[in-house]
Amino acid sequence: MRCERCNEATAVWRHRNRHYCVPCCALARWDTTVEHGIQLEVGFAVPVRRDPDTPDQWWCTCHVCGAEWVDTPGLNCWRCERIMADRIAAQARTALQPPDDLHDNPRARAEWSDRLRTAVDVGILTMDQARDAIARAFEQAESA
Ligand SMILES: [Zn+2]
Numbered sequence: 001m002r003c004e005r006c007n008e009a010t011a012v013w014r015h016r017n018r019h020y021c022v023p024c025c026a027l028a029r030w031d032t033t034v035e036h037g038i039q040l041e042v043g044f045a046v047p048v049r050r051d052p053d054t055p056d057q058w059w060c061t062c063h064v065c066g067a068e069w070v071d072t073p074g075l076n077c078w079r080c081e082r083i084m085a086d087r088i089a090a091q092a093r094t095a096l097q098p099p100d101d102l103h104d105n106p107r108a109r110a111e112w113s114d115r116l117r118t119a120v121d122v123g124i125l126t127m128d129q130a131r132d133a134i135a136r137a138f139e140q141a142e143s144a
């Protein structure tokens, strides 16, 4: 079956019930993203031109962060994934930081424990990391 977009290459992927070759599928997915105004957090490789040195690889661009690199069209953008990982790591560090008035302010203590619980619920922290942070905060208080 031929690609429904370029009519040249063999269709290997489906997107919204149509059949596309690899680069056309990435283009079609990006068109759908724009058409529906979807805000992606992690972009993907949208092909710009074929890479002359490597078969099946294309110069691609990520329309979310602007990265350009050679890859298989449609794969997740490495830079968006790194930005996301950094953001998650920063959120985890913030969540683990106990409030300064932890021991004098029950409300601050409750808020911190809520923040840790939320971080565990959304998968930023593991339960063990949250427990360790609490244990450490109270050990420091006892030795102070
Ligand atoms: Zn095609």
Ligand SMILES: [Zn+2]
Pocket: 042, 043, 044, 062, 063, 064, 065, 066, 067, 077, 078, 079, 080, 081
């Ligand atoms: Zn990106």
